[in-house]
Amino acid sequence: MNPIAMTFIQGPVVEEEVHLTLVELCQACNAEEEHVLAWVFEGALEPVGESPQDWRFSGDSLRRARLALRLTRDLEINPPGVALALDLLDDIAVLRAKLQRIGVR
Amino acid sequence: MKFKDYYEILGVARGATQDDVKHAYRKLARKYHPDVSKDPDAEARFKEIGEAYAVLKDPEKRAAYDQMGSQWKTGQDFQPPPDWDAGFEFSGRDFGAGAGADHSDFFEALFGRHARAAQRAQMHAKGPDHHAKVLIDLADAYRGAQRSISLRMPGLDAQGRGTLQERKLDVGIPKGIRAGQHLRLAGQGAPGLGEGAAGDLYLEIAFKPDPQFRVDGRDVYLNLPLAPWEAALGASVAAPTPEGPVQLTIPPGSAAGRQLRLKGRGIPGSPPGDLYVVLAIVLPPANGESAQEAYRTMAKAFDFNPRTKMKGDPS
Numbered sequence: 001m002n003p004i005a006m007t008f009i010q011g012p013v014v015e016e017e018v019h020l021t022l023v024e025l026c027q028a029c030n031a032e033e034e035h036v037l038a039w040v041f042e043g044a045l046e047p048v049g050e051s052p053q054d055w056r057f058s059g060d061s062l063r064r065a066r067l068a069l070r071l072t073r074d075l076e077i078n079p080p081g082v083a084l085a086l087d088l089l090d091d092i093a094v095l096r097a098k099l100q101r102i103g104v105r
Numbered sequence: 106m107k108f109k110d111y112y113e114i115l116g117v118a119r120g121a122t123q124d125d126v127k128h129a130y131r132k133l134a135r136k137y138h139p140d141v142s143k144d145p146d147a148e149a150r151f152k153e154i155g156e157a158y159a160v161l162k163d164p165e166k167r168a169a170y171d172q173m174g175s176q177w178k179t180g181q182d183f184q185p186p187p188d189w190d191a192g193f194e195f196s197g198r199d200f201g202a203g204a205g206a207d208h209s210d211f212f213e214a215l216f217g218r219h220a221r222a223a224q225r226a227q228m229h230a231k232g233p234d235h236h237a238k239v240l241i242d243l244a245d246a247y248r249g250a251q252r253s254i255s256l257r258m259p260g261l262d263a264q265g266r267g268t269l270q271e272r273k274l275d276v277g278i279p280k281g282i283r284a285g286q287h288l289r290l291a292g293q294g295a296p297g298l299g300e301g302a303a304g305d306l307y308l309e310i311a312f313k314p315d316p317q318f319r320v321d322g323r324d325v326y327l328n329l330p331l332a333p334w335e336a337a338l339g340a341s342v343a344a345p346t347p348e349g350p351v352q353l354t355i356p357p358g359s360a361a362g363r364q365l366r367l368k369g370r371g372i373p374g375s376p377p378g379d380l381y382v383v384l385a386i387v388l389p390p391a392n393g394e395s396a397q398e399a400y401r402t403m404a405k406a407f408d409f410n411p412r413t414k415m416k417g418d419p420s
Contacts (some may be wrong), residue, residue, distance in 0.1 A: 007275065007278075008251045008275045008276060008277040009274060009275060009276050009277065009290050009293065010277040010279075011277075011289045011290040011291065011308075012275075012288070012289055013279060013282055013286050013287070013288060014286065014287040014289050014307065015286045015287065016286070016289070018289060020231065024140055024305045026235075027231065027234055028234045028305070028307060028400070029235065059286075059287070062287055063285065063287070063309075066224070069138055070138075070140055071138075071140065073137060073407070074133055074134055074138060074151075074155065075131065075134050085141075089140065089141070094394075097321045097322070100319055100321060100326075101321060101326065101381075102191075
């Protein structure tokens with residue numbers, strides 16, 4: 001048998017192994033910096049660090065920022081509205097998980 | 106190609122004002138936004154709504170669309186008349202809702218060129234990052250796996266028209282990955298311009314629907330049907346897990362809905378998740394004389410009223 005060498009691409013799990021700078025987060029979401037700044041100001045994203053240059057966003061921020069961007073773009077929601085929607089969607093996800101746990105689909 | 110009636114999609118009259126169009130779009134967009142709606146058709150509906158809005162909110166595109174006439178109906182076979190857009194000047198600005206979304210053939214045939222031309226004018230050094238969603242088996246998260254996935258990437262052909270290119274990637278799925286997490290594959294996004302590096306590709310992980318297991322974060326749930334005597338007397342029962350079958354001890358007197366926790370048998374990690382076995386009791390059918398007799402014997406043997414805790418119980 002002819003062994004075929006296959007190279008599989010490996011990558012880190014963003015939520016567990018990656019922290020993103022402001023620039024990296026904007027690049028990853030294709031978002032404008034001013035949008036991300038506004039979401040941080042409203043508490044929708046919570047980076048660690050003093051100033052925007054030092055900010056480090058947790059991997060989970062990627063999902064939240066992409067969601068925030070879609071809500072902004074598709075529904076024309078302003079930053080306080082985005083922050084509220086994100087909180088409510090988190091709550092709904094928790095409730096849905098509870099329903100699923102007790103067997104309600 | 107099928108004609109699309111953008112007015113019908115947004116539910117507005119042809120003479121609707123720009124404010125009417127915006128109002129109708131916002132209402133439908135909130136209803137069908139895939140991040141908000143659980144409607145299985147939400148994503149398709151939302152795309153359609155976004156596409157309709159992209160045309161009707163833009164006075165230039167709307168005017169061009171309108172001059173094709175009102176005799177067309179949704180779903181009718183359609184080819185744009187030659188030079189249908191002659192005399193219209195598209196500024197290509199503000200593509201807005203659904204920018205970069207994969208629009209229908211109909212939209213691409215009418216407005217594709219103008220949109221792409223506008224996008225191409227932007228210069229970036231590093232290529233944009235791309236995102237894709239991949240479905241994996243739950244077992245892959247337990248063991249880790251190497252999977253070939255195929256992605257459809259929007260690109261441009263030689264004429265600058267949008268096309269979807271099929272691309273195959275061999276990807277290592279790390280053990281312990283959970284639904285909703287992302288893998289970052291460096292340099293697998295769009296190529297950079299000039300000397301710029303290629304962007305990254307982010308893969309969002311989701312599990313294929315499984316008839317047996319439900320997943321909640323790290324924890325996995327399994328419904329296990331039991332016969333009444335197994336639940337009442339206790340039993341040793343083989344139960345499937347994503348790692349293979351295990352022999353489970355059912356404690357005597359188990360009620361339906363009881364959860365047995367197999368610690369650390371959920372999705373691996375630190376800490377690993379748990380596997381919950383949810384007990385269900387299934388009655389054997391009373392479809393024969395001996396089966397009915399067995400139920401009658403049971404009724405005689407027990408002084409049992411399952412409704413004693415009900416309020417206003419008359420018995």
